[in-house]
Amino acid sequence: MPAAVTPSQDAAGYGKVLQQAPGGTSGGDMKLDRHPLTHIRRHHNWSMDDLARLLRDQARRLGLRSGIDRNRIWLWESERAVPGQESQTLLAAVLDVPLAYIGRHPWPTWLPAAFEQPAAFSPSGSRAAIREVQITRMDRRSFLVFSSSALVDVAADWARIEPRHLSQALDGRRVDPDLLSWLEQRSGELRAHANGPHHHQISGLVDAHLATTIDLLDHSRYTTAAGRRLHTVAAGLAHCAGWLRFDADRHAGAQRHWQAAVHAAHQADDRDLAAVALSDLAYQAAWLARPADAVRILEHARSRTRAPAVRSLLDLRRARACAVLRDRHAAGLALASSEAELDRMTPQSTPPAVSWMSQSDIDADAGRCWLDLGDPARADAAISTGLRDLDPSRSRTKAVFLTYRAESSLRDRDAAAAADGARAAFDAALDTGAARCIDLVSALIRRLDGRTERPLAELRDYARERLAG
Numbered sequence: 001m002p003a004a005v006t007p008s009q010d011a012a013g014y015g016k017v018l019q020q021a022p023g024g025t026s027g028g029d030m031k032l033d034r035h036p037l038t039h040i041r042r043h044h045n046w047s048m049d050d051l052a053r054l055l056r057d058q059a060r061r062l063g064l065r066s067g068i069d070r071n072r073i074w075l076w077e078s079e080r081a082v083p084g085q086e087s088q089t090l091l092a093a094v095l096d097v098p099l100a101y102i103g104r105h106p107w108p109t110w111l112p113a114a115f116e117q118p119a120a121f122s123p124s125g126s127r128a129a130i131r132e133v134q135i136t137r138m139d140r141r142s143f144l145v146f147s148s149s150a151l152v153d154v155a156a157d158w159a160r161i162e163p164r165h166l167s168q169a170l171d172g173r174r175v176d177p178d179l180l181s182w183l184e185q186r187s188g189e190l191r192a193h194a195n196g197p198h199h200h201q202i203s204g205l206v207d208a209h210l211a212t213t214i215d216l217l218d219h220s221r222y223t224t225a226a227g228r229r230l231h232t233v234a235a236g237l238a239h240c241a242g243w244l245r246f247d248a249d250r251h252a253g254a255q256r257h258w259q260a261a262v263h264a265a266h267q268a269d270d271r272d273l274a275a276v277a278l279s280d281l282a283y284q285a286a287w288l289a290r291p292a293d294a295v296r297i298l299e300h301a302r303s304r305t306r307a308p309a310v311r312s313l314l315d316l317r318r319a320r321a322c323a324v325l326r327d328r329h330a331a332g333l334a335l336a337s338s339e340a341e342l343d344r345m346t347p348q349s350t351p352p353a354v355s356w357m358s359q360s361d362i363d364a365d366a367g368r369c370w371l372d373l374g375d376p377a378r379a380d381a382a383i384s385t386g387l388r389d390l391d392p393s394r395s396r397t398k399a400v401f402l403t404y405r406a407e408s409s410l411r412d413r414d415a416a417a418a419a420d421g422a423r424a425a426f427d428a429a430l431d432t433g434a435a436r437c438i439d440l441v442s443a444l445i446r447r448l449d450g451r452t453e454r455p456l457a458e459l460r461d462y463a464r465e466r467l468a469g
Contacts, residue, residue, distance in 0.1 A: 035077040036111040048073040121161040126263035155300035175222040191240045210237040228268045235264035247434040272310045275301045276353045291321035309350040312341035323369035360389040364401045376411040399428035399437040419455035
């Protein structure tokens with residue numbers, strides 16, 4: 001899987017122009033609900049302007065004057081400001097929340113859309129985290145289920161807590177060895193297919209096999225060795241299911257499944273798989289414009305790894321996050337470490353979850369680092385090298401890397417190359433059907449609105465035609 005540190009944009013495609021908030025960051029009209037207030041607005045189909053108007057109306061009914069506007073809402077949802085007591089009182093009235101309740105709970109926990117608490121790293125906590133992914137949800141939202149601090153706490157807890165012995169006295173029939181072997185083989189096949197062009201059709205099968213494995217963990221008897229094997233299967237399937245949801249911009253589901261993967265791998269004492277799942281949570285944090293969270297999670301995740309390939313991946317993702325934070329020195333050190341660890345990689349020591357890791361990933365993501373650090377020419381050369389050597393079967397990764405290269409051309413003020421690159425990236429993204437890939441290149445094309453160069457104007461027309469078709 002590629003590492004990308006770019007805010008996810010609206011999945012509706014190029015035809016919907018996002019309103020831009022101050023500083024060039026998309027406001028609360030993005031599909032992703034990163035804040036409880038964003039989720040509430042979307043649930044009621046309110047724009048930021050709608051909510052601001054409702055709050056001003058409420059103020060007038062109370063004989064107050066309020067200057068709340070769209071920009072103020074954006075500041076609250078982007079966590080750049082905390083509403084004052086009067087504004088929170090107005091919000092409570094609009095949302096029908098008792099004033100006594102907001103007095104007992106700090107902002108934003110009193111809002112009727114709160115973050116969940118991660119499960120503890122104990123046998124019962126891990127069982128709860130794994131069972132959580134079996135719960136059927138309407139999931140009409142992409143609201144993240146864990147706060148930044150909670151995500152970092154998950155990584156910190158895992159880094160210091162050793163797995164306890166599994167219970168051998170669960171009710172039910174003993175797990176059949178042949179069934180367990182079949183599940184192991186089948187889960188490996190499903191994970192391999194999930195990385196291919198038919199990932200949409202595979203998603204239901206992955207969920208079904210994960211549900212069966214969780215049922216066996218909950219209702220069957222098994223030895224300690226069999227329990228570790230079952231938890232390993234559950235971890236691999238939950239990890240895969242998390243990626244399928246992440247590709248579809250279903251961020252809450254991705255978080256739940258990756259947390260389940262960490263817990264299942266922890267119970268199996270598979271430190272590398274747990275670290276990879278934690279790094280996926282960091283990857284998501286970085287993708288959603290929270291690179292500082294990603295750095296902290298990755299520090300904890302790396303502390304207990306065993307395989308060089310896993311450390312190479314974690315170092316590469318750390319480099320990307322550091323580049324977004326404009327820390328050139330830290331990004332350079334992380335890139336160098338990623339390459340050194342990749343040189344130590346052997347087939348025997350490489351877990352299946354990172355078997356895709358290659359020099360092409362380092363090259364292309366290093367290019368993205370140079371792009372974030374203001375060196376588009378160096379970025380273009382590195383990304384082109386990564387694309388040249390990339391495994392052709394990794395279509396989603398290719399779409400992301402092509403988008404990187406188009407952006408490097410744009411920053412290098414080469415309109416023709418940027419248009420050609422963005423067109424190739426757009427075609428590749430549409431072919432994958434992965435919402436996050438389509439969103440990434442669509443966001444780049446939206447940034448070209450107002451540019452009058454002929455190649456860029458033709459690109460915008462081409463994108464509209466492809467989406468309309």
